[in-house]
Amino acid sequence: MKIKHDHNLKNHNTLAVDCRCERFAEIESLSDLEALPTDTKITEMLVLGSGSNLLLTEDVNRLVVHIKPRKYITVVDNLVVAWAGTPWHDLVTWAVDRNLGGIENLALIPGLVGAAPFQNIGAYGVELQDSLVFVEVYNWHTGDYHRLSNEECMFSYRHSIFKYHDQPWIISRIGLDLRPNRPVNLSYAPLQEKFPNPDRTPTYKQVAQAVCDIRRSKLPDPAELPNAGSFFKNPVVDEATIKRIQRRHKDLPLFTTRHSHEQKTSAAWLLEQCGFKGHREGDAGFYDKHALILVNHGKASGQDLLRMTKMAKRAVKVKYGIELEEEVRVL
Ligand code: EPU
Numbered sequence: 001m002k003i004k005h006d007h008n009l010k011n012h013n014t015l016a017v018d019c020r021c022e023r024f025a026e027i028e029s030l031s032d033l034e035a036l037p038t039d040t041k042i043t044e045m046l047v048l049g050s051g052s053n054l055l056l057t058e059d060v061n062r063l064v065v066h067i068k069p070r071k072y073i074t075v076v077d078n079l080v081v082a083w084a085g086t087p088w089h090d091l092v093t094w095a096v097d098r099n100l101g102g103i104e105n106l107a108l109i110p111g112l113v114g115a116a117p118f119q120n121i122g123a124y125g126v127e128l129q130d131s132l133v134f135v136e137v138y139n140w141h142t143g144d145y146h147r148l149s150n151e152e153c154m155f156s157y158r159h160s161i162f163k164y165h166d167q168p169w170i171i172s173r174i175g176l177d178l179r180p181n182r183p184v185n186l187s188y189a190p191l192q193e194k195f196p197n198p199d200r201t202p203t204y205k206q207v208a209q210a211v212c213d214i215r216r217s218k219l220p221d222p223a224e225l226p227n228a229g230s231f232f233k234n235p236v237v238d239e240a241t242i243k244r245i246q247r248r249h250k251d252l253p254l255f256t257t258r259h260s261h262e263q264k265t266s267a268a269w270l271l272e273q274c275g276f277k278g279h280r281e282g283d284a285g286f287y288d289k290h291a292l293i294l295v296n297h298g299k300a301s302g303q304d305l306l307r308m309t310k311m312a313k314r315a316v317k318v319k320y321g322i323e324l325e326e327e328v329r330v331l
Contacts, residue, residue, distance in 0.1 A: 001025055001032045003063070012066060013051035014110060015294070016226035017302040021046075021060035028068045028085070033138045033170060036065065040140065046331070047170050049084070049112035053119065053228055055294075055309075055330045057302035065170065067114055079133055079175040084114025088121070096205040101182035102131035105191075107208040108215045110222060110229065114171040118162045119327070120155040124211055125187040127258075129155035131176045135162075137169035145172065157259045158233055158327055190214050218290050226296040227287065231309060232267040232324040236260070245320060249273070267316075267324055268292035274315040284308040294328075306330065 007024035010016055027033055046062045048054070050069065071090045072083035080100065082091050092107045105126035109116075117135045121128050132155075134147045146169075154161045162171070184207050186192050194210040195202050202210070220227050237245075237254075242263065245252050253266040271277065271291035278288030283300035285308065287293035294305060313324050 001027065001035045007064070009048075009051070009056060009060065009064070012048055012064075013054050013056055013228075014222035014226055015051075015055055015228050015296050015300075015302075015305060016222075017056045017296070017300075017305065019056050019059050019302060021062065021064040023063040024066060025063060026066050026068050028070055030138070030172060033140070033172060034143060036140045036170075037063070038141055038143065042165060042168055045140075045168075047114075049115045050087075050110060052110035052222065053115065053328050055228060055231075055302060055305055055326075055328050057306045057330060060331065067112055067170075069112060076175070078177075080178050081173055081175045082113045083173055084112060084171050086113040087111075088113055088116055092208055095178050096203075096208045099180050099204060100178035101180065101184065101204045102126075102176065102178040103128070104204040104208040105185055105188075105211055107211040113174055117153060117155075117160055117171060117174060119158045120153075120160050122158070124191055124214075125185045127155070129153070131178055131182075132174060133177050134175040135171055136173040136175070137167075138172045139168050140170060141168040157257050220287055220289075220293060220295060225287070227293045228328045230267070230292045230327050231294040232271075232292060232313075233327045234264045234267050235270075235322050235324055236262045237265050237322060238262075241321060265322075270316045270320055270322060270324070271312055274312065274319055276312050276315070279308075281308060286312070 004024045007021050009021055010018045040063055044062050045065060046060055047065045049067045067085045069087050070085045072086055073094050074081050088109050088111050091113055092103050096104050105124040106121060109121050116128050132150050134149055135153055136145055136147050138145055186195055191210060253269050254263045256263055268291045276286045277291035279286050282304055283297040284304040285295055287295050316322055316324050
């Protein structure tokens with residue numbers, strides 16, 4: 001394993017922020033993980049996959065441990081086991097090609113397998129936690145591997161134990177229970193529209209294809225327009241706030257999630273009401289087809305992008321009294 005110094009990270013974050021890191025190590029295998037310096041403190045290391053959920057606001061004065069994209073998937077004891085560096089969508093394709101169900105609704109989510117448990121990736125009514133059996137982590141302080149069960153991962157909406165940052169862990173592999181007899185989940189309205197005949201159950205592959213079509217129609221491809229997916233989480237709103245907003249907006253979107261009985265509203269809707277859909281200042285802005293997507297039109301710096309998100313947060317707070325919380329990790 002080679003450690004590079006003063007390395008540029010522009011090609012390692014999907015918002016294409018031009019910044020540098022102090023040291024940069026490329027990991028391609030378990031033996032590379034095992035060669036990492038054991039004395040590095042948690043705050044001195046940043047584990048980076050494809051950087052698809054990250055806003056870098058300044059140079060990174062840490063050792064960046066880059067998990068290099070490399071597909072490696074096996075089946076062990078009926079579980080599908082994937083190496084952290086496997087591109088997530090490659091795993092979905094691998095599964096649907098073998099008629100194994102469970103993650104087809106998560107097609108085309110950017111990023112690598114190792115990042116998926118971090119925020120319990122979810123889309124179109126399905127979350128990673130629905131099929132995940134274990135997460136294997138490497139502890140770079142002790143050199144040991146440890147397996148966390150689904151329950152131990154403490155999954156909730158875009159959240160898991162891995163967000164606490166208080167363990168010297170790098171996710172090395174995950175194990176999933178993907179099966180040919182899982183019911184498909186078409187609960188999300190745009191998916192139902194794609195399969196209107198209730199007597200014809202689509203294959204996992206057809207569902208994955210439909211999800212790809214929906215995502216491509218409203219989310220920008222980071223290779224064409226740098227972005228990090230949904231920038232904010234959908235916020236929980238209390239009854240009083242709902243009533244107050246509904247006096248002016250009967251169309252306030254409301255939904256519950258499986259994680260709570262509390263109601264959530266759409267962060268995209270709030271941002272659109274505040275005029276941020278398609279809003280742009282210099283090269284920092286929000287996508288014109290989906291208000292929740294922060295985009296870099298070219299040379300926006302991390303600070304330019306951060307300023308735009310702060311402005312949007314403030315506007316939503318002032319107009320609706322709702323505090324938006326970042327889904328993307330801001331460093
Ligand atoms: N909407 C607007 N304006 C917009 C876009 C959307 O008002 O510009 C409103 C509409 O009412 C729409 C509602 O927002 O019905 C929901 O929009 P959408 O279906 O696009 O979903 P979302 O809540 O914005 C969430 C996830 C996405 C996931 C989709 C589909 C979060 C923060 N985001 O987005 O996840 O793909 O649902 O399940 O939960 C991601 O995490 O990066 C991500 C893309």
